[in-house]
Amino acid sequence: MLYRENGQFKTSYRADSQIFTIRQDKIAIAGLLLLAFVLTPWLASDYFFSAILIPFLILSLAALGLNVLVGYCGQISLGTGAFMAVGAYAAYNFQVRVEHMPLIGSILLGGLCATAVGVLFGIPSLRIKGLYLAVATLAAQFFCDWAFLRIKWFTNNSSSGNVSVSELSVWGHAIDTPAQKYLFCLSFVVLFALLTKNLVRGAIGREWMAMRDMDVAAAVIGIRPVYAKLTAFAVSSFIVGVAGALWGFVHLGSWEPAAFSIDRSFQLLFMIIIGGLGSVMGSFFGAAFIIFLPIVLNQLPAAMGLQIGTETASHLELMVFGALIIFFLIKEPHGLARLWSTAKEKLRLWPFPH
Amino acid sequence: MSTLKSFAIASSLAALSLAGLVTEAVAQAKEQFFPLLVYRTGPYAPNGTPWANGKQDYIKMINARDGGINGVKVTFEECETGYATDKGVECYERLKGKNPSLFDPQATGITFALTDKVIKDKIPLVTLGYGLAASQDGNVFKWNFPLMGSYWTAADMLIQHLAKKEGGFDKLKGKKIALVYHDSPFGKEPMPLLDERQKMHGFELIKIPVTAPGVEQKSAWLQVRQQRPDYVLLWGWGVMNSTALKEAQATGYPREKMYGVWWAGAEPDVKDVGEGAKGYNALALNTSGQAPKVIQDILKYVHGKGEGTGPKEEVGSVLYTRGLIIQMLGVEAVRRAQERFGKGKVMNAEQVRWGLENLALDQKRLDALGFAGVMRPISTSCQDHMGSSWARVHSWDGAKWNFSSDWYQADEQIIKPMVKAAADKYATEKKLERRTPADCQS
Numbered sequence: 124m125l126y127r128e129n130g131q132f133k134t135s136y137r138a139d140s141q142i143f144t145i146r147q148d149k150i151a152i153a154g155l156l157l158l159a160f161v162l163t164p165w166l167a168s169d170y171f172f173s174a175i176l177i178p179f180l181i182l183s184l185a186a187l188g189l190n191v192l193v194g195y196c197g198q199i200s201l202g203t204g205a206f207m208a209v210g211a212y213a214a215y216n217f218q219v220r221v222e223h224m225p226l227i228g229s230i231l232l233g234g235l236c237a238t239a240v241g242v243l244f245g246i247p248s249l250r251i252k253g254l255y256l257a258v259a260t261l262a263a264q265f266f267c268d269w270a271f272l273r274i275k276w277f278t279n280n281s282s283s284g285n286v287s288v289s290e291l292s293v294w295g296h297a298i299d300t301p302a303q304k305y306l307f308c309l310s311f312v313v314l315f316a317l318l319t320k321n322l323v324r325g326a327i328g329r330e331w332m333a334m335r336d337m338d339v340a341a342a343v344i345g346i347r348p349v350y351a352k353l354t355a356f357a358v359s360s361f362i363v364g365v366a367g368a369l370w371g372f373v374h375l376g377s378w379e380p381a382a383f384s385i386d387r388s389f390q391l392l393f394m395i396i397i398g399g400l401g402s403v404m405g406s407f408f409g410a411a412f413i414i415f416l417p418i419v420l421n422q423l424p425a426a427m428g429l430q431i432g433t434e435t436a437s438h439l440e441l442m443v444f445g446a447l448i449i450f451f452l453i454k455e456p457h458g459l460a461r462l463w464s465t466a467k468e469k470l471r472l473w474p475f476p477h
Numbered sequence: 478m479s480t481l482k483s484f485a486i487a488s489s490l491a492a493l494s495l496a497g498l499v500t501e502a503v504a505q506a507k508e509q510f511f512p513l514l515v516y517r518t519g520p521y522a523p524n525g526t527p528w529a530n531g532k533q534d535y536i537k538m539i540n541a542r543d544g545g546i547n548g549v550k551v552t553f554e555e556c557e558t559g560y561a562t563d564k565g566v567e568c569y570e571r572l573k574g575k576n577p578s579l580f581d582p583q584a585t586g587i588t589f590a591l592t593d594k595v596i597k598d599k600i601p602l603v604t605l606g607y608g609l610a611a612s613q614d615g616n617v618f619k620w621n622f623p624l625m626g627s628y629w630t631a632a633d634m635l636i637q638h639l640a641k642k643e644g645g646f647d648k649l650k651g652k653k654i655a656l657v658y659h660d661s662p663f664g665k666e667p668m669p670l671l672d673e674r675q676k677m678h679g680f681e682l683i684k685i686p687v688t689a690p691g692v693e694q695k696s697a698w699l700q701v702r703q704q705r706p707d708y709v710l711l712w713g714w715g716v717m718n719s720t721a722l723k724e725a726q727a728t729g730y731p732r733e734k735m736y737g738v739w740w741a742g743a744e745p746d747v748k749d750v751g752e753g754a755k756g757y758n759a760l761a762l763n764t765s766g767q768a769p770k771v772i773q774d775i776l777k778y779v780h781g782k783g784e785g786t787g788p789k790e791e792v793g794s795v796l797y798t799r800g801l802i803i804q805m806l807g808v809e810a811v812r813r814a815q816e817r818f819g820k821g822k823v824m825n826a827e828q829v830r831w832g833l834e835n836l837a838l839d840q841k842r843l844d845a846l847g848f849a850g851v852m853r854p855i856s857t858s859c860q861d862h863m864g865s866s867w868a869r870v871h872s873w874d875g876a877k878w879n880f881s882s883d884w885y886q887a888d889e890q891i892i893k894p895m896v897k898a899a900a901d902k903y904a905t906e907k908k909l910e911r912r913t914p915a916d917c918q919s
Contacts, residue, residue: 170570174566178567272660272686283585283609283662289908290908377589379589379662381562381661382562433517437517437557437559
């Protein structure tokens, strides 16, 4: 009875084109933001911030970026880890080479460098599609792995190939405690989610989706494939690059190229497939599924008082996790975001389904 | 509707268990807690497992034989990292709230990631025989303890050994030495020292990377075949080592001319290669075999009661024994701290740090602990967080490891200035001050 739009009339185009058209949705989102920004910093423990919430937020951001490319524009990419790495290493270089470089400045510039690299590796997408493109973007992954391992300039001549940053601060405020780091990431994520949502609702987003659904038809009605595909690569790798910079700076603090290996690319691709392709919400669901679940599964046996070995717990974790992925994909091939919207549909009719 | 229901059930289950984890009460009984970061799964599991078993068995033995450390019971909890840095960080965050004594992350990558974190959390990081070479300088790295050796000391000792074989450092001139290394911070750590030695003695250093985890080495050994180096230094770990030995066999490179770091010289590395590994050499930080008294005690007090962690045959293997040493040094650090802060009390991480910095294990003490012959005496100080840098070379005869050299010690004159310079660089980057003499007393 609570989730019903009876009596909510839209009398202008403005009202009709809002992100959340139903009042209950607005209240729910406001409540969620209140919970995330105000209550969570008070309630959560340091472990919860550092090991769960911060990686969740940053990888959600990366998944969001990838979703723009794969979910909205239909260009499959396996180079997400590489674009994250470009963001992280570029931001690191801005931070150590430019005097008095503000933190946010270097993170955004890192994102811009990732944009450049992303567009460069997006050029093949004009000629090749689908799985072939996936293989082409794989080249980005291997190239970046090679570059950051071999070219000493990128790591500021670090002998072990490891770089690290410390003393993060924004406008004179140190970002030190897990709660501060969490809020820092959260601000980025909320901002970018809003920007992305608006982009995909607008003309450019419709061009992307037209390309995804049928590129020949899209070209016929006057959409320029070059422009649509390359903007998708640009926007996607910008967001992914920013996420990479955050992953290096805020979450790890010190990293090597292995932090952005091909495994990361796969992980992000799984996130958006499980979460829901072509859905902003889906990026968050996917990230939550892939980050929370293994940690919960890993600790569940001990929390329930079962005495099993560490390796048994790890293997169980992998088995259950794999089984759940298959289960969800069979039950809902369109991802968790689709389950969510189905649930909302049902709630709108409840208790009188027809 | 059934989808929805199952989704609701699954998510509420997940939420419940998360809530349970958050509010998990932290037991603060009279127990000295050791978090154990391990990897029993993944490509490094064959080497990670005996190491982890050794650490666990030593704790069980201390409780069973001595009733704990001066009456304080020792407890532990394992957390699986799979050698992955992000999982290691998660484990660290999970266990750091439980009043840990120290962390031994068992991986160079995780060590790098934790080095900044432990300064804030005030928890010592023990990296026995691995980790950051520069962290030997306790004046800058207050919380890091690369006990018994770093990759720089290892590389130095290997070059010393090669020089000895050739008949003097001057004979190294014009020789080709290849470094076949795991392409990660672990594999790259020895390079600054090798570069330095290359300048001094005029040998040619060929660096050949192997992509992690190291099962694919065809191109690396093609390079070895082309260049025909006089010696190959193997900086590998886990499955990479046995693969390298098999490739060497296939390439026809003599195993007698291959020298591994101490992480490339254990039973899992050579066992599967069998005869093919015959003649292969590696550094050894410790002995193997079941003769030492401490191993006998473990067989009696732990395995004898059916509480052993791994198979009984594995007790006393190279990495198992190294696990024992690491755990013994941790326990001794607690004991040392208790001498200052109160016997029979639970030591917090800061107090354990003091203990680690003031370790003084002479031969008599090692004999009493049952480690006679297993390792050399070790004593740490505020300046020197390594304590000692003794190692030998051992060779595989097809069935077991035999020592083939006397003890070596890294050349202080080369290592010291390098450690100082690297530590200073780190301090400038991180805007850290060198510790004052007053801080050394704390």
